[in-house]
Amino acid sequence: xxxxxxFDNSYAHLPENFFSRQSPAPVASPExxxxxxxxxxxxxxxxxxxQDRAEVFSGNRTPQGAAPLAQAYAGHQFGxxxxxxxxxxxxxxxxxxxxxxxxxxxxxxxxGRTPYSRMGDGRAWMGPVLREYLLSExxxxxxxxxxxxxxxxxxxxxxxxxxxxxxAALTRVAASHIRVGTFQYxxxxxxxxxxxxxxxxxxxxxxxxxxxxxxxxxxxxxxQAELVAGWMSVGFIHGVMNTDNTALSGETIDYGxxxxxxxYHPVTVYSSIDRNGRYSYDNQSRVIVWxxxxxxxxxxxxxxxNDAAIxxxxxxxxxxxxxxEAAWRRRFAAKIGIAGARDxxxxxxxxxxxxxxxxxxDFTNTFRDLARGTARDHFPDAGGYERWHARxxxxxxxxxxxxxxxMAANPALIPRNHRVEAMIQAAVAGDMGPFHRLxxxxxxxxxxxxxxxxxxxxxxxxxEEVRQTFCGT
Ligand code: AMP
Ligand code: MG
Numbered sequence: 001x002x003x004x005x006x007f008d009n010s011y012a013h014l015p016e017n018f019f020s021r022q023s024p025a026p027v028a029s030p031e032x033x034x035x036x037x038x039x040x041x042x043x044x045x046x047x048x049x050x051q052d053r054a055e056v057f058s059g060n061r062t063p064q065g066a067a068p069l070a071q072a073y074a075g076h077q078f079g080x081x082x083x084x085x086x087x088x089x090x091x092x093x094x095x096x097x098x099x100x101x102x103x104x105x106x107x108x109x110x111x112g113r114t115p116y117s118r119m120g121d122g123r124a125w126m127g128p129v130l131r132e133y134l135l136s137e138x139x140x141x142x143x144x145x146x147x148x149x150x151x152x153x154x155x156x157x158x159x160x161x162x163x164x165x166x167x168a169a170l171t172r173v174a175a176s177h178i179r180v181g182t183f184q185y186x187x188x189x190x191x192x193x194x195x196x197x198x199x200x201x202x203x204x205x206x207x208x209x210x211x212x213x214x215x216x217x218x219x220x221x222x223x224q225a226e227l228v229a230g231w232m233s234v235g236f237i238h239g240v241m242n243t244d245n246t247a248l249s250g251e252t253i254d255y256g257x258x259x260x261x262x263x264y265h266p267v268t269v270y271s272s273i274d275r276n277g278r279y280s281y282d283n284q285s286r287v288i289v290w291x292x293x294x295x296x297x298x299x300x301x302x303x304x305x306n307d308a309a310i311x312x313x314x315x316x317x318x319x320x321x322x323x324x325e326a327a328w329r330r331r332f333a334a335k336i337g338i339a340g341a342r343d344x345x346x347x348x349x350x351x352x353x354x355x356x357x358x359x360x361x362d363f364t365n366t367f368r369d370l371a372r373g374t375a376r377d378h379f380p381d382a383g384g385y386e387r388w389h390a391r392x393x394x395x396x397x398x399x400x401x402x403x404x405x406x407m408a409a410n411p412a413l414i415p416r417n418h419r420v421e422a423m424i425q426a427a428v429a430g431d432m433g434p435f436h437r438l439x440x441x442x443x444x445x446x447x448x449x450x451x452x453x454x455x456x457x458x459x460x461x462x463x464e465e466v467r468q469t470f471c472g473t
Contacts, residue, residue, distance in 0.1 A: 003048030003056050005106065007065035007094040010205075011176075015197055019069040024059020024091050025112025025122065027167065029156030032057075033126075033432060034133055034439070036150050039173060043098050043106070043150075057151035057171045059091065059111040066093040070114035074188055075181030075244025076294060078278055083188045085181060085244050086116030089123060092177065103205060105177055106150065110169035125165040126154060127424045128471075130435055132170055132255040134423070138415045138442040139252055144230040145223075146252035147174040166428055175251055178202050180295045181244035187298035199302055206249055213299040214312060221292050221320050223250025228288045229327035233335060234411060235261040235363040237281045239271040239469065246291045257469035260414040262459045264356040264363040270417070270469040285324045293317045334409040335367050336392060337402025348388075348395060355384050362459045364414050371406035411445035413456055417466035 011019070032054040040047045047053065055061040062068060070087035077085075091111040098104050109132075110124030133149040140146050155167035178198070186194035203210055210216045227250050231238065238245070239257035247253040257271035266282035274280070279287060296313035303309035332349040333341035356366055361378040369375040379385035396402050415438060423434040441453040449457055460466070 003052045004046040009067045009094040012067035020115045022070045022114045027155035030054040030058035031154045033152040058153040073181040074185040077242045088117040105174045123159045125159040126168040129168040129170040135255045175249035178248045180246045183298035213302045225323040233331035256471040263360040272468045337406045367410040371403045413445045418460040418464040
């Protein structure tokens with residue numbers, strides 16, 4: 001049976017300057033590497049044979065009802081504004097309304113050149129494709145909003161980076177692909193009609209209770225505050241928080257050099273291109289405020305009185321750090337077993353983090369071991385930890401069932417960088433076993449790992465450590 005996708009497209013009906021109509025470029029010999037049956041079911045796909053899926057999700061066959069297009073957007077990349085980015089290697093096939101009534105985008109990343117490709121080849125190689133598949137599915141399993149992975153297909157064609165690498169495409173599913181940079185695109189062009197159309201569309205799709213740009217700004221800020229606090233609570237470093245990689249939906253989007261940290265240090269950076277640490281672990285809570293200030297700026301032209309709007313929006317953006325702080329405190333309090341965070345709990349968390357930074361303690365395992373009662377093993381200076389432990393125990397005396405709370409807030413498993421790299425090497429050599437093993441183990445990150453998966457919880461040996469990650473190009 002051929003694959004059927006119940007498309008119900010809306011973005012394709014926006015004005016023509018929102019996108020370029022573009023079909024995926026065919027590839028030599030597509031082969032399905034991975035397919036997300038549960039997600040396909042959620043989307044109401046009639047999923048077809050493996051060959052059929054490979055044909056559709058490589059872009060070789062455009063399924064009935066698709067309206068393929070590349071979206072236009074702009075964005076600040078590392079603080080510098082680029083008025084014209086757009087999908088340079090991604091093509092939106094269309095949207096479906098899923099079984100829960102949610103509208104979802106289905107997009108192929110690595111589908112060939114588009115009018116926005118600039119110097120790029122429009123392609124992706126297997127490494128970043130499998131990386132994004134695994135990391136986004138792990139993020140979802142951790143309960144943090146994210147785009148999802150529906151399919152990974154090998155193209156059977158080489159992609160030329162530093163060397164010839166096996167090409168692949170990722171089919172990604174998102175609440176939408178509207179970015180802060182999409183608003184900036186129209187604002188920078190002073191295209192007020194476009195900006196209005198985008199605002200109306202975004203409001204209806206993502207913020208149905210909002211009425212004004214001020215409402216949308218506030219709700220978008222709230223979602224991003226929650227998202228970044230969620231990332232920080234699991235040691236996640238996005239790595240390229242450019243405004244074109246900040247989604248209005250509040251989902252994590254664009255896993256390029258993204259990484260989960262092993263040993264804790266607040267200024268950890270993995271991305272090879274982030275030389276100044278703009279997007280370091282700790283800076284994420286500041287950069288997201290900067291990004292939302294760019295959204296605010298792009299919304300100003302929608303307001304009748306620009307000066308009044310600037311004053312109001314500035315106040316809203318200035319209130320964002322306190323929201324992040326609150327979300328962060330709630331998340332990290334739960335990580336040490338506290339339900340209702342109160343004054344002083346922040347200090348308790350920060351004192352533990354300071355000890356962890358000093359010891360270079362493993363972020364994931366230290367928090368997980370708090371509930372297991374073995375956290376002190378992570379601190380060579382047991383005295384410092386013992387003093388903290390005593391204060392902590394005193395605070396926990398007034399909490400009910402802190403252990404269950406900690407187990408639910410502290411994943412036992414994360415996609416560790418060295419495992420991800422080894423998985424990619426195996427896949428390139430034709431062995432998808434490690435990919436499927438990781439994917440399966442990471443689908444229940446808060447459970448105690450099965451005996452055969454305990455090795456996945458082990459931090460890297462010094463020689464296994466991955467110190468740099470690269471953009472998904
Ligand atoms: P990123 O920050 O990785 O999300 O990408 C920044 C911009 O570069 C986006 O407009 C991408 O579409 C574009 N881009 C990245 N890789 C390629 C590629 N291989 N070919 C064409 N465009 C690309
Ligand atoms: Mg991007």
